[in-house]
Structures are given as C-alpha cells and as structure tokens.
Amino acid sequence: MRHTAAKLFASLAIATSLATVAAGQASADPSVTPAAQDIVGVGSDTTQAVSNQFSTDYNAYLTGKGDTTSPRLYSWDATPAGSITTKTGATSITRPNGSGAGITALNANTSTTVNFARSSRGPQTGDLTTDDFVAFAKDGVSWAALSTGNAPANLTTADLAGIYTCSITNWNQITDIPGYTGANATIDAYLPQVSSGTRSFFLKAVGGGTTSITPGACVESYTPEENEGTDAVFATDANALVPYSAAHYIGQVYGGHTTTTDAPGNLTIRSTDGLFPVTSAHVLDPTYTATNYGRVVYNVFRDAEWTGTGANPALKAIFGTAGWVCTNTTAKNDIASYGFQALKVGQCGGVTHI
Template identity: 75%
Template sequence: MRHTAAKLLASVAIAASMATIAAGQATADPSVTPAAQDIVGTGSDTIQAVLNQFSTDYNASLTAAGDTTSPRLYSWDATPSGNITPKTGASSIARPNGSGAGISALNNNTNTTVDFARASRGPQSTDPSTDDFVAFAKDGVSWAGNTNGNAPANLTTADLYGIYTCSITNWNQITDVSGYTGPNATIDAYIPQLNSGTRAFFLQAIGGGTTVTPGSCVESYTPEENEGTDSVFSDVNSVFPYSAAHYIGQTVGGHTTSTDAPGNLTLRSVDGVNPIASNALNPTFTASNYGRTVYNVVRDAEFNGTGTQATALQNIFGTNGWICTSSTAAADISSYGFQALPGFACGSVSHS
C-alpha cells in the first residue's frame, strides 16, 4: 500500500509536467555583470527560479517600453559555491546560499554590492529591524521520500516531530497512519543546511511554533534543498523537507535542470492533507501551519527613500510594483508553483 500511494503521487506529477511554462526563458546567474545601478539580489534556493523568471520578464518589459535607463533586475543563484561579483564596481563576496546567507549579505554590504535578499522565511528576532520583508507569494513546506521507498504517503506532525527529535527512528514505529504497516527499517532523516529558510520554517512547523532542535539521529550531511537528484536520495528510507511550490514548479511547470529536479523523491502529505490539489498548491495546506509567505528583503531606508534606487525598488517589489500588478508576474508565480497573495498582501512589509 505504501508503494502504491507513492507511485500514484509520482504518476500524477509526471502526467502534469507537460503543462504550459511561463513565457520567456529564465536564466540562472546573470548572463552579464549587472550595472552599478541595477537591482541585484541573492539568497534563498526555494525562490531563486521564480526570481530568475521575474528578472527575464521585468527587464523585457522595460525594453519593450523603450526604457533604456531604468535599473534592471538581476538575481544570483544559491549555488554553486565560490565567490561572485554581484554588480559592476562591487567587491567579490562568497556566494550566499539560503535565506539567512542572503539576508546577511544584504546587511553586511551596501547597495554597491547587493540590493535585496530572497527569503523563504519571515523575519526573526535576530534580523535587524531596518530590514523590510516584502511579501510576494505563498508557499507550503511538506516532506518528501524515495518514490519506491519505505515511507508512507502521509505522516502526521507528531510523526515528523518524532523523526527529527529521534523518538521515532524506525518505520515500524509509525502506527498512526491508516493502512500503513511500516517495515523494520531505520529512518534516514535529512535536513537542509543552517542558512536555509526551508529548514528554519520546517523545524518550527513540526514543533507547533517552537523551533525543534534536530536530534543526533538526523543525518549530518545536508543536501541542497528542493533537489531530489542528490545521490543520497536513492536511499529507500530517506525523509527530507521540501517546498511544495518548488516541487510543483519542477513537475507541473516543467522548470528543472540537471540538479534542480525531484529526482528520486516524491512529495507527501502531512496530517492527511496533500500539499497539491488540481496541480497547484492546496489552499487547505497553505492555510495550515505548513503554509508560509515568501519575501524579498530590502533595506528600509532605501525602499522608503528617494532617488533612482528607491523608485526602482518600489517599481519592482512594492504594492503597486511590477511583481504585484503585472499579469506576466502573476503567470510566473503560478507557473513556478506559488500561490498569489490576496488583496494588497503582495508588497506588504514585515519587520523583526
């Protein structure tokens, strides 16, 4: 039964993967070194693909309008490791991988280097109050297991809490999932690296709002988030947090690369709620503790300031900006698996 459920989930995703992809071909890292005035960001792996598409489409909209002078939008991927020079005249910095690293790069540099950070988590008490977390879409974080492995199609919050705190270490200890009889096999729980916003959010969600400290049974190796192509996921006992939106973007939207793909993993349910409904994020799931808002983080003094940079930041990220009002941006958000925010929630600002 457990294998059948997993295969059904996989077949639905594969069948849907022929869906239409958003217009325009998004690139990864900028194909040119951005100009000093351009709006440049780094950070989260989860939202890098949709930001790459935003960059392609926003810049194309300026060109189509005959605007040759306004700052363009660019976004650097979270990987590979190494140094990058984010824009013309900037110092070389270590490539930020993850929401936390992107936010640190924003706060440790000026707009001569970076202008925003991609963040798949909300503000934390350790973030400067001068950071504006500007909302743009909704996501949900679930978990994934090896498609033909021993994990069930559903785990409860209590199960996930037990797995990541080591009170549950064997599949035969999962007794609260209807129709599932777990084999006598050790669960191999993986988690993304420390700067990952998905890691931070998931550990808080399974703790019911209190951040869980992973136990000693959790694997020390930290795979790149939302990439089931890592060879460790050939492990039939693997469990790994996974962005539901990113998974939908990979499968339904068809937005994959050789590494950025589900690979051996299939997305699963939590507390009996499937993260996916009708090939999109399930509103019931995103309304649960596993739903999250994703953000672009900017410096408040610049976002609410004057001059060319402030105008560009508002024109891109603000409530009346391109991301929140353009039909092209709305199509990008949907194609990459995210859910539009209601009303004027897009462009709204949160602080620590």
C-alpha cells in the same frame, strides 16, 4: 481536502512520470554583469527560479516600452559555492546560499553590491530591525521521500516531530497511519543546510508553528541542497525523507522548470496530517497553505532604501504593492508557473518588520 492512501500514491506516480519529461530552464546566474545601478538579489534557493524569471520578464518589459535608463533586475543563484561579483564595481563576495545567508549578505554590504535578499522565511530573532520583509507569494512546505521507498504516503506532525527529535528512528514505530505497516528499517532523516529558510520554517512548523524543534543526533549530518532530489544521497535510499517546498515541486514537475540539478529526481512529495499539498489541478492546495505548513515568501530590503529619505524608487516600482511583481499579468503568470500562490491585492508588496 483529505485523500486516501491510494489516491495519494496515484498522484505520486503521476508526478514521478511527469518529472521525467519536465524541461525548461529553472535557474541561472545573470548572463551579463549587472550595471552598478541595477537591482540585484541573492539568497533563497526556493525562490531563485521564479526570481530569475522575474528578471527576464521585467527587463523585457522595460525594453518593450522603450525604457533604456531604468535599473534592470537580476538575481544570483544560491549555488554553486564560490565567489561572485554581483555587479559592476562591486566587491567580490562569497555566494550566499539560503535565506539566512542572503539576509546576512544584505546587511554586510551596501547597495553597490546587493539590493535585496530572497527569503523563504519571515523575520526572526537575529535579523536586523532595519530590514523590511516584502511579501510576494505564498508557498507550502511538506516532505519528500523516494518513490519506491519505505516511507508512507502521509506523516502526521507528531510523526515528523518524533523523527527529527529522534524519538522515532524506525519506520515500524509509526503506528498512527491507517493501513501502513512500517518496515523494520532505520529512518534516514535529512535537513537542508543551516542557512536554509525552508529548514528553519519546517522545524518551526513541526514544532506547532510557534516554537522550533531542535534536531536530534539521529538526523543525518549531511545537508543536501534544498528542493533537489537529484542529490546522489537520494538515488537509492529507501529510508530517506527531507523537507520540500510544494511550490518549487509544482514548478519542477508541472511547470517544467528543471535543470540537471534542480529537479525532484526520484523523490515525490507527500502528505502531512492527511493533507496533500497539491490539488488535482496541479496547484497549491489552499487548505494546506492555511495550516502551519503554509508560508509567505519575501524579498528583503534595507529599510532606508525602501522607505527612508533617499529611498531607491526602483525597488517599489518592481516589488511594491503597485509594482510590477504585484500587478503585471506576466509576473502573476510567473508566480503561478513556478508553483506559488498569488497574494491578495495589498498583501503582495506589504511589509513585515522583525
């Protein structure tokens, strides 16, 4: 569904006002040290909030049916920087920030420390062939800018490619957006840190979906935490733009899942190629997620523990096609509340290999 610029800016204005009243705990580290047998995850910033909600609700589900022995589920946030002891008896590790860092931590440790990695990207070259990427929902990635800044309501893929490869460095060089006359101002293009799944996915989507673009020298060296418009760099920069998860944005603005840092702040999400990623019902637009900017989000496991001899049955009980995340009504409500699209039966819990 295509929108006029007026409709887009109306939506942005509504989103900005709602963001100021959004409330609710979107993310937090475990309140207790998980037991050695518990299922513990690290990694992606984009999916940490919904994963934390899964933890709360799955553990309550077990307690509610009188199960005191099954492993509980826990998830450690991507920030703040520092060391964490993920479970009882585990070796302290540097907190993994981002999908790539989470996958690295998964493969550098055993189940005594990490059981799964949250990932907002699929498998790619460099990932181990022994890792299983298990799908649980769908997201869409767009871009965000200051609500009162110089960015237009819409940018094309060609515009974004030009901005991030530095052939476009000034707003007045954008001439393919009807009704938009760009200010004579230098564009401040930001990307999340290099381990971010959103960063790697966005650069590939902008490259057409098959080959990633290489960011040019004009791209800002400072890398803000993804999906956090509260970063001071965005407070007043009228020329800033940054990739942003549409699902995370929906969860923040319409689901009320924000903290003092995990919020859009003064940023509002925008259209790509004339498509706004959020419908009037405040859910992901399936037309948008069917483009190169739609992505599946995953939890990553060691294959030996997912399907091999001696596999941990708790993993499929939680994340498998017949597991709690894919079949339980509360889990499905969590996925929707945090802005993600549910996958079809059989797709949720499905495995992708490198």
